Amino acid sequence: MTEIIPSVRLDLWLWAARFYKTRSLAKQAIESGRVEVDGQSAKASRGLKSGEKLSVRRGDELFEIEVLALSSKRGSATIARTLYVESPESIARRAADVEKRRLEATGYRAPLSKPDKRARRLIQALGDLDAG
Numbered sequence: 001m002t003e004i005i006p007s008v009r010l011d012l013w014l015w016a017a018r019f020y021k022t023r024s025l026a027k028q029a030i031e032s033g034r035v036e037v038d039g040q041s042a043k044a045s046r047g048l049k050s051g052e053k054l055s056v057r058r059g060d061e062l063f064e065i066e067v068l069a070l071s072s073k074r075g076s077a078t079i080a081r082t083l084y085v086e087s088p089e090s091i092a093r094r095a096a097d098v099e100k101r102r103l104e105a106t107g108y109r110a111p112l113s114k115p116d117k118r119a120r121r122l123i124q125a126l127g128d129l130d131a132g
Helices: 010-016 023-029 079-080 088-104 119-130
Strands: 036-037 054-059 061-065 084-086
Touching: 010 023, 010 036, 010 054, 023 036, 023 054, 084 088
Parallel strands: none
Antiparallel strands: 036 054, 054 061, 061 084
């Protein structure tokens, strides 16, 4: 039994659609301007209706989505995925960004452990050379 809801708070919907882990994180993102509704910044308490277009920036990712359904309850990820549809351009752009970040990191390999005492002293000594 699905209840037909005319509108849902924006922060609540973002939480239910699993864009953010908590409502307070969704509210912070909205207040800092990382979420736009139909190209305009909005407040967390704004009523969201189906058919509206959202632009959600989460970290380095930018999601451009259209709201298909409204929910005020957080469900599983498969259910949350049915609440919106992402534009094909947005999917392609995010995939290209992921590939770009992967290629930039190919030459770098993180150390297996923290530097030992001798290595820390060498690193400090090298830093002191630049200061002099």
